[in-house]
Amino acid sequence: MAKLAHIDSFIVDLPTIRPHILAMATMHAQSMVLLRLTDSDGIEGIGEGTTIGGLSYGEESPEGIKLAIDTYITPLLQGQDLSRVGAVMARIGKHVAGNHIAKCAVETALLDMQGKRLGVPVSELIGGGRRREAFPVAWTLASGDTARDIEEAEAMLEARRHAIFKLKIGKRSVKADVAHVAAIKRALGDRASVRVDVNQGWSEAQADRGMALLQDAGVDLVEQPIAKLNVAAMARLSAKHVIPLMADEALHGPLEAFDIAARAGARIYAVKIAQSGGLLPAHAVGMIADAAGIGLYGGTMLEGTVGTAASAHVFATFPDLEWGTELFGPLLLTDDIVTRPLIYADFQLQVPTAPGIGVAFDEDKLAAFRRDATKTQHGSAALQGA
Structure with a gap:
């Protein structure tokens, strides 16, 4: 014992x-x-x-x-x-x-x-074991400056580190935010996927307008545009727009995952081990989404290397990871607190293979x-x- x-x-x-x-x-x-x-x-x-x-x-x-x-x-x-x-x-x-x-x-x-x-690695202790050794990782462009964000995205593409970019919006007017995002999408074209995260910053009316404009701009998804408790409005927006709505803050474990799926409140889930209450509940959230035909995306709370490695082990076990992940947290920090950093290469993060979560x-x-x-x-x- x-x-x-x-x-x-x-x-x-x-x-x-x-x-x-x-x-x-x-x-x-x-x-x-x-x-x-x-x-x-x-x-x-x-x-x-x-x-x-x-x-x-x-x-x-x-x-x-x-x-x-x-x-x-x-x-x-x-x-x-x-x-x-x-x-x-x-x-x-x-x-x-x-x-x-x-x-x-x-x-x-x-x-x-x-x-x-x-x-054994932690991924072998969850849901039958890992199904993939690496997966794509998005990079968040969050300076708020259009030219700077474009320059940053181009550098990431050149380094073959990220080909998925998520923009944090919601502080400015819908028109100004969409203009900012559209300019970046025009600059990157088909070389990258561009997504937005509103972090609950819009009303339903603003989200209705913003999602239509973002769809016209070629944006691939809109993350949590409205308040997390307003699942009814999330369902209305999901039903109305072609561009998919991704639930994030609305997800706090399997119960919320089931409720949102039952009410058709989102077409993608951003799964986070922290919001779910752990690796095992996060895996359950993923399985509920998979059973309901909801797309999966590996989310982040901007964890450092320990939390990012733990998340990677869970996401490696998902049957499908259509929308990639956002496990860039360690790359946003000026330093690390582990002996061997995670490996980011060829637009992907490699899942650690050492016993446990694989970092020290x-x-x-x-x-x-x-x-x-x-x-x-x-x-x-x-x-x-x-």
């Missing part, structure tokens, strides 16, 4: 390579909650819980994620057999409501530990970027007699 011997949760703050402008916030750095579990056999598992823009994107903040892990989830891990990941997560789910990102960090660490224990912390980088002054004591607990 593999019991918890030690747990350490901490926040790291990594600057972004440029301002990342969304409808609800402008990011200059990413704050990630990282987790390290060690069991009674000496096996270590690592995880990550990351949100976007503090509390501007969702109900969880980096500080709240850490608090939930330290105060409420850690006691539930004590005395449990950590090799029984499903049972442990069910126990946590029974006693901790919501807090999907905190749960995702813990489940990632448990699955990383289990993969290492068995000597760089201890020197952690020491440099950890937020807490004590570096080793705050948020860390050694468990005796567990």
Whole structure:
């Protein structure tokens, strides 16, 4: 029986390579909650819980994620057999409501530990194993400056790193946003797929107009144009327009996935392990979408390498990944906190093949970027007699 011997949760703050402008916030750095579990056999598992823009994107903040892990989830891990990941997560789910990102960090660490224990990648522990070794990755153009975004996209195409581009819009008028997007699509032509993410920034009337104009501009999809709770309006927009609507913020696990599918609220799902509450619930979201004939896209909360690697393992198991992924989070950061970065080449991300999630912390980088002054004591607990 593999019991918890030690747990350490901490926040790291990594600057972004440029301002990342969304409808609800402008990011200059990413704050990630990282987790390290060690069991009674000496096996270590690592995880990550990351949100976007503090509390501007969702109900969880980096500080709240850490608090939930330290105060409420850690006691539930004590005395449990950590090799029984499903049972442990069910126990946590029974006693901790919501807090999907905190749960995702813990489940990632448990699955990383289990993969290492068995000597297999995490993708082999999910849904019958991986179906692909690599997949396309989109790059988000979020400077808000048309000429700069075109230049950035051209550089990505030249480097053969990305041929899918998503634009963050919703802060300006619909007319101004569409003009910005249309200019970029004209410049890139058929060399790249161009998509937009409104991050709930439009009313239904604005979305109705914007989706029609974006379709005429040659845009391939529109992500979460309206408020996440307004599934009825999402269904009306999906039924009316040829350009597909992709659900993102509206998805918070299998229950929402089923509800949106039943109400025909979206034709594509952006699956995120953090929003879903972990890798296993994210896989369930993907299976619901697949059964309902809804297209799949691998989403991101702009995680660092740990969360991105974990996401890659889940998306590698999906039966179909028609719309690619958005796992560019580590590339948006000025530095990394792992010993060996993920491999991006020929417009794709390669899924790690080492046991567990396939990445390991760089201890020197952690020491440099950890937020807490004590570096080793705050948020860390050694468990005796567990």
